[in-house]
Amino acid sequence: MLETLTVQESVELAVVERSGFIESRHAGAAIVLSADGEVIARHGNADALILPRSILKPLQAVACITAGAVLEGEQLALSTASHTGTDRHASTVRDMLTEGGLTEDDLGCPPAWPSDTATRDEMVREHGQPARVRMNCSGKHAAMLRACVATGWATDDYLAVTHPLQAHIREVIERLTGEKVAHTAIDGCGAPVYALTLTGLTRSIHRIGTASDRSPFALHRVAGSLVRAVRENPWTIEGPSRPDTVAIEKLGVFAKGGAEGVMVMVAPDGTTVGLKMLDGASRASTIVAATLLARAGAVSEADVAALAAALPLSVRGGGAEVGVIRPGAGI
DSSP states (O other), X not given: OOOBOOXXXXXXXXXXXXXXXXXXXXXXXXXXXXXXXXXXEEESOTTSEEOOGGGGHXXXXXXXXXXXXXXXXXXHHHTTOOOOXXXXXXXXXXXXXXXXXXOGGGOOSOOBOOSSHHHHHHHHHTTOOOBGGGSTTHHHHHHHHHHHHHHTOOSTTTTSTTSHHHHHHHHHHHHHHSSOOOEEEEOTTSSEXXXXXXXHHHHHHHHHHTOOTTOSSHHHHHHHXXXXXXXXXXXXXXXXXXXXXXXXXXXXXXXXXXXXXXXXXXXXXXXXXXXXXXXXXXXXXXXXXXXXHHHTTSSOHHHHHHHHHHSSXXXXXXXXXXXXXXXXXXX
């Protein structure tokens, strides 16, 4: 039996307050690592297994580059994104494909509408259709395809668990987390996703987030270049006014959210937070992660307050603000 996170092992990470009444509570687990990688705080059972979902993208991106994909700048940043499908995102993904002799038809992710409302509305007005390039994981898939082209691997079955690319990705994940994969599942985009402990996942993100692009070790150089590309191009990681992008812009962090309430954040000094909301809700993940960084002294409380003001955390009633989504008593 896999030891997954349970209600009994969770703590209150966030609450939803309406007119002075606690309407909802988000329970889960979180862990904070110091700049040098030591555990400085645990909330709930961080050693339980979770599915990292899109938090695996930085690890998958590093693996794609070490497998031979040559990507820089915006393209490199987009390889680890969960983007909102704006025209700029789609154009960059198309460039990633074209430069590798590939087309949108080579993408294995499902067609999707952009999650960016303005872009979707414009597509509807122009009688557009869902497209693979608009799917939030298309940058990751383009990077996977580029790695296959560079290495000479087949591209038609690149998502198969037994494909050489996926075997390489799994090896890199195990190396960075220091754990053996406990279970293999299929993510929403069709790629393999692996069960890991929240602790192991956070350690891997700490290693990526503190790596130097001038390191003598190739894996570290790739990781350092990836994080720098994201920090220099925060629009890539998600999109305008979206939590990951806003957190990078306001705090200078490396931030990555995943489906089902998984979140990681690395401060400029290397302090790292990983968390999992047990109910799968992500609405409080960014502010909880930022608050944990502030309590560790890695970012200022004033900057976190500015971040909170820019996030969709207000609770509305009759057109007015009557409450707020905020960190809970468990942290």
